[in-house]
Amino acid sequence: MVSTNDVPEQLALLRTRVRPTKVAPTGVAASLPVARVAVDVPLAHLDRPFDYLVPEAMDADARPGTRVTVRFAGRQVSGLVLERVGASEHEGSLGRLARAVSPEVVLRPDVARLVRQVADRCAGTFSDVVRLAVPPRHARVEGREPKPSVAGPLPPAQPRFAEPDGQRWVDALAEGRPVRAVWSAPATADVPRTVAASVLAVLRRGRGAVVCVPDAHDVARFDTAFTDVLGPGQHVVLTADLGPSARYAAFLALARGQVRAVVGTRAAAFAPVHDLGLVAIWDDGDDLHAEPRAPYPHVREVLLTRAADAGCAALLAAHARTCEAQHLVDSGWAVSIELDATARRTAWPRGQVGGSDDRALARDAAAQAARLPVDALQVVRAALEHGPVLVQVPRAGYRTALSCQRCHEPARCERCQGPLGQSSPDTAPACRWCGTVAEQWRCRECGGARLRAPVVGRGRTAEELGRAFPSVPVVGASGETRTTRVDGTPRLVVATPGAEPHADGGYAAALLMDTWLLLARPDLRTAEESVRRWLNASALVRPAGEGGRVVLVGDPADPAIQAVVRADPVGFARRELADRQVAHFPPAVRLASIEAPLDELLPLLDRPWPQPCELLGPVALPEQRGEDAGSRLVVRVPRHRGPALAAALRELQAGRSLRKEPTLRVRVDPQSLSF
DNA sequence: TCAATCCGTATC
DNA sequence: ATACGGATTGAC
Numbered sequence: 237m238v239s240t241n242d243v244p245e246q247l248a249l250l251r252t253r254v255r256p257t258k259v260a261p262t263g264v265a266a267s268l269p270v271a272r273v274a275v276d277v278p279l280a281h282l283d284r285p286f287d288y289l290v291p292e293a294m295d296a297d298a299r300p301g302t303r304v305t306v307r308f309a310g311r312q313v314s315g316l317v318l319e320r321v322g323a324s325e326h327e328g329s330l331g332r333l334a335r336a337v338s339p340e341v342v343l344r345p346d347v348a349r350l351v352r353q354v355a356d357r358c359a360g361t362f363s364d365v366v367r368l369a370v371p372p373r374h375a376r377v378e379g380r381e382p383k384p385s386v387a388g389p390l391p392p393a394q395p396r397f398a399e400p401d402g403q404r405w406v407d408a409l410a411e412g413r414p415v416r417a418v419w420s421a422p423a424t425a426d427v428p429r430t431v432a433a434s435v436l437a438v439l440r441r442g443r444g445a446v447v448c449v450p451d452a453h454d455v456a457r458f459d460t461a462f463t464d465v466l467g468p469g470q471h472v473v474l475t476a477d478l479g480p481s482a483r484y485a486a487f488l489a490l491a492r493g494q495v496r497a498v499v500g501t502r503a504a505a506f507a508p509v510h511d512l513g514l515v516a517i518w519d520d521g522d523d524l525h526a527e528p529r530a531p532y533p534h535v536r537e538v539l540l541t542r543a544a545d546a547g548c549a550a551l552l553a554a555h556a557r558t559c560e561a562q563h564l565v566d567s568g569w570a571v572s573i574e575l576d577a578t579a580r581r582t583a584w585p586r587g588q589v590g591g592s593d594d595r596a597l598a599r600d601a602a603a604q605a606a607r608l609p610v611d612a613l614q615v616v617r618a619a620l621e622h623g624p625v626l627v628q629v630p631r632a633g634y635r636t637a638l639s640c641q642r643c644h645e646p647a648r649c650e651r652c653q654g655p656l657g658q659s660s661p662d663t664a665p666a667c668r669w670c671g672t673v674a675e676q677w678r679c680r681e682c683g684g685a686r687l688r689a690p691v692v693g694r695g696r697t698a699e700e701l702g703r704a705f706p707s708v709p710v711v712g713a714s715g716e717t718r719t720t721r722v723d724g725t726p727r728l729v730v731a732t733p734g735a736e737p738h739a740d741g742g743y744a745a746a747l748l749m750d751t752w753l754l755l756a757r758p759d760l761r762t763a764e765e766s767v768r769r770w771l772n773a774s775a776l777v778r779p780a781g782e783g784g785r786v787v788l789v790g791d792p793a794d795p796a797i798q799a800v801v802r803a804d805p806v807g808f809a810r811r812e813l814a815d816r817q818v819a820h821f822p823p824a825v826r827l828a829s830i831e832a833p834l835d836e837l838l839p840l841l842d843r844p845w846p847q848p849c850e851l852l853g854p855v856a857l858p859e860q861r862g863e864d865a866g867s868r869l870v871v872r873v874p875r876h877r878g879p880a881l882a883a884a885l886r887e888l889q890a891g892r893s894l895r896k897e898p899t900l901r902v903r904v905d906p907q908s909l910s911f
Numbered sequence: 912t913c914a915a916t917c918c919g920t921a922t923c
Numbered sequence: 924a925t926a927c928g929g930a931t932t933g934a935c
Contacts, residue, residue, distance in 0.1 A: 273923080279924070286923040309922040310926045326923050894920090896924090917931075922924100 264332070265295035268320035271333060274348075275308050275315040276363050280899065281890040283361040286315075287324040289332045297336035301343045303373060305335045316343045316366065340378055342370045342491060344508050346546060351506070353541050357878070358904050359828065359885035360531025368527065369506030374484035382494060387469030390440050394465060396433035398425065398583075402573045409514065409549055410437040416543065416550040416570040418561045420805045422583035423775040423784075427553060428461030431516055434551060435497050436466055443513025444496035446542070448505050448535045450522035451734075452477060453720060458499045458518070466497070474500035474507055502527055505538040515539040516551040521558040521761075521768045522734070526907035530899075534907060536560060555775045555805065556768035559816055562809035563823040574806050584803035585746070585777040585784030589792040590615070612747060612787045613704070619745030619785060620708055620726045626739070626746040627730045628773045629697045630753045638665055642684035647677060656687070697749065698730040733769040742778035744785070751790030751797060760821055760909040763796045767808055770800040820850070822905045826878035827870060828885055829909060831857065831901040834867040841869075843888065846880035849873045858910075870909075878904075 272285040288306050290298050298304055300319045305312055312334060324330055343351075347369055355365045393410055397403045399419075408415040421427050435445040449458055455475055462471045472486040472495045483503070489495045491508040498507045502525065517525065517536055525535040536552065543550040550570065552561045564570040575583055590612030608616075619625050638647040638656045647656040647665070656665045656674055665674045665687055678685055702710045709727040711719065722729055724741040731737065733754075754766040770788065778784030788797050799808035817824040830837065837854040845851070852870035873881045885902050892899060 270923095275923090277922085277924075279922095282922070282924095288923060306923085309924075311924085324923070328923070330923055893924095912935085914934095915932085917929105919929090920927090922926085 263292035265290040265292055265320075268322055270321045270324045270330065271298055271304070272318045272321060273304060273306055273315040273333075274318050274343075274362055274366065275306060275313050277308065277313060278361065278363055280361055280886065280893040282893075283355070283363070283886075283890070285318050287321075287326050287330055289330045290320070291332050294333055294336040297339040298333055299339070299341065300345060301341035301348070302339060303337035303342060304333050305337060307331055307334055316348075316370070318343075318348055319345075338373065338375075338378060340373075340488065340491070342373075342487075342508070344491070344510075346512070347506055347508055349545060350538070350542050353545065354533050354538055355531065356886070357537065357541070357882055358531035358533050359882045359889065359902050360533075364530055365533065368503070368529075368533070371483050371487050371503070372480060374481050377481050377484045377488065380485075382489070382492070385469050385494065387495075388467050390436065390470065391465070391467055393437055393440060394433045396426075396430040397573070398422070399573050399575060401571065402430075405571065405573060406434055406437055409434055410440065412441045412443075412513075414543075414547050414549050416564070417552070417573050418557065418565050418570045419551060419553040419573040420557050420575075421553055421555055421775075422575055422580060422803070423555070423585065423777065424583045424779050426461075427518065428458045429465055431458065431518065431551070431553060432461045432465035434514060434516065435462065435471070438513035438549065439466065439470060439497060441513060443511045443548075444490075444509035445498070445514040445516065446504060446507050446509050446512065446539065447497070447499040447516045447518070448525065448539065449499065449501065449518040450524040451501060454518060455500060456720075462497070462499055469495070471495060471497035471499060474498050474504040476501065476503045502535050505535045505542075512542065512546045512548045514549045514551065515543050516553065519554045519556075519768070519772070520552050520561060521554060521556055521764060523765075523907050530901070532903045532906065534905075537905075540564075554768075555771040556764070557805040557809035558764060558768075559809060559813045560823045562806070562813045566810075566813070572806065577802070577804070580803045582781050583779055585774055585786045586780040587774070587786045587788070587801035587803065588615070589797060589801060590747075590787045590789045608701075608704070608747075609789060612789055615745055615785050615787045616728075616747055617705075619743075619783075620705065620728075621744075622726070622783060623724050623741065623744035623778075624722055624727045624729055624739045626736055626743045626773060626776060627697065627701060627728055627749060628733060628736065628746060628769070629730060629749045630732065638687040640679035640682060640684045641686035641688040642679065642682050647674070647687055648680065649674065650677075698728075701728050701730065733773070736773055736776055738776055742782070742784060743776050744778060744783065746773050746777045746786045748773060748786065748788045748790075748800075751788050751794075755790070755794065755796060761907070764809075764812055766796050767799050767805065770796075771803070771805060774800060774803065820872060821909075824875065825872050826875050826881055827872045827905055827909075828881060829903045829906050830869045830871065830885075831903075832866055833864075836897075836900065837867055837869045840888070843884070845871060846873055846877050846884055849877070849881070 269290050271288050271290050273288055275286055298317055300317050302317050304317055305314050351362055351365045351369050355362050397406060405415055405417045438445045449455055452475060455473055459473050472489050474486045490498055493510045498504050498509060517539055520536040527533050565572045590609040616625050649656060698710050698712045712730045719737040722737050722739050748770050755762060774786045777786055788800060790797050834854060841851060850872040854867040854869040856867050857865040882904060889899055
């Protein structure tokens with residue numbers, strides 16, 4: 237009904253009596269006088285185009301894809317022209333466009349289609365999704381003379397993939413075939429340059445490419461590699477943190493067809509690239525790819541939708557492999573590019589599990605100081621002879637709750653019963669909810685007065701390792717204080733997942749601490765996410781042939797830990813996907829989470845959901861800072877019923893919006909689902 | 912009898 | 924949302 241060029245609608249249009257829409261007082265455009273406009277209103281029941289007459293004076297500017305303002309329900313709202321048609325199907329009289337804001341085409345028809353498809357899939361509205369696709373206008377940038385292009389001729393294609401399957405894939409790209417691949421990149425791969433080589437193959441055929449990476453740090457790496465491989469001026473960078481003017485300039489360069497390739501974060505997934513030939517995503521398991529604003533689309537799903545619609549090539553590259561990526565391989569939609577077990581042993585550092593002999597801990601003073609298993613400590617000690625060592629710890633302050641030294645009961649705030657934590661060694665323990673400092677704490681269970689930290693943040697680990705290795709410099713890196721590179725001299729680099737600096741020549745070893753803490757998170761993706769973080773850290777270490785080692789401190793029998801020791805992301809993804817099939821979780825099924833106060837959820841149990849369907853809950857969500865966080869209802873249907881579920885959810889939201897009830901927080905196949 | 916107010920409905 | 928219309932209510 238809303239898609240811009242579907243055939244039944246065209247026929248319906250022919251059937252409608254084409255009445256020369258009541259001749260307006262002053263002239264309307266002679267040809268295609270009706271503009272179908274997507275108006276910027278957030279109401280779910282108004283999520284469809286509205287028709288307006290195009291005044292003659294706006295005929296040239298108000299083309300499909302341009303910004304306009306219109307009078308809607310009595311007020312001025314901004315909108316985007318979806319298409320121009322000869323006549324309206326609307327029974328009543330039409331209003332006229334109030335203003336053609338700019339002749340710039342900011343919403344190409346293919347992107348408009350994509351926005352609609354994404355909104356449909358996520359049970360959201362066009363106006364919510366189009367905000368992600370079209371950045372705010374910056375008139376100064378629009379008026380500015382475009383920078384003269386510095387782009388030279390494209391260099392010849394470069395072989396890049398080490399894997400034979402990978403080279404076959406990029407050769408097929410170079411022939412212009414819409415091939416799709418999931419690549420499990422080994423530690424030895426130069427990922428940015430390999431992706432750049434794929435983009436080059438596509439650009440050489442005169443087509444465009446969209447590449448999405450999780451964060452600004454990755455954007456910088458890929459940007460450098462793209463300039464190296466493609467030459468200057470062949471691509472733009474597009475991220476939200478460029479600032480309004482630079483972001484709009486990059487967006488316009490693509491929209492005007494001056495540049496055909498883009499690398500960026502979430503903001504780039506909808507980029508207006510002409511003649512799209514390739515979409516690519518790096519590390520699709522990173523939760524930064526999940527949009528935090530309604531309707532919470534995931535970059536991977538946006539790009540896959542785009543690839544299907546454009547009939548173009550697609551690449552999902554990552555060290556680890558998500559269940560969703562493995563599902564694409566199993567269903568035959570994409571080919572897998574991976575190394576066999578023998579090749580992996582040389583392409584990744586050698587992995588082992590530390591901590592198997594805890595009794596040795598008591599005898600080694602240094603190990604005791606660092607609270608580290610002896611075998612792990614020995615690997616670190618030996619590796620420090622040859623270069624820097626990466627120590628990965630769970631996020632600083634992450635779940636750092638204190639407990640009673642004697643009985644291990646979690647320590648609670650005397651005032652509000654919140655968990656006690658300690659952000660640095662010199663600050664007093666305080667409540668994580670209300671901030672009350674615990675001056676004279678006593679355990680409520682056993683009366684003990686001493687606190688222990690079962691979880692150790694980055695700060696404390698750095699301090700303890702410094703004591704264990706007094707002669708070696710210790711540097712820290714976390715999200716806020718980000719070091720991007722360290723040189724190849726021996727040092728300890730303590731970092732949280734995702735914030736690990738790259739080391740020149742690679743780390744001699746990585747020590748992955750407190751693995752049980754990551755694995756203890758009560759979430760759907762706990763194991764997958766743990767493997768992803770550990771493999772990403774391992775990828776920064778020299779391969780086994782150059783002496784690279786990875787030590788995980790944890791349970792050797794855990795499949796997630798084994799997957800990292802064997803550097804086997806594909807085997808792990810297969811196993812995890814099989815588990816999800818058994819447990820009925822995405823991507824084996826389609827699932828929606830609905831969050832609201834309990835009394836809003838209860839009536840939903842009686843709704844006519846698409847069958848077959850399973851309702852889970854509602855269950856109360858864990859309270860946040862002592863406040864009630866409402867409840868959650870989960871609706872689960874077979875995968876092929878996904879569209880019906882999304883349609884039912886949109887209808888639900890439309891009805892609520894019509895009755896002026898608040899919209900529910902609905903997420904389709906949410907990135908994270910705690911239980 | 913008229914205005915103030917409430918509710919329902921459409922928004923092109 | 925916001926604007927409008929029709930029904931409803933209450934005061935003169």
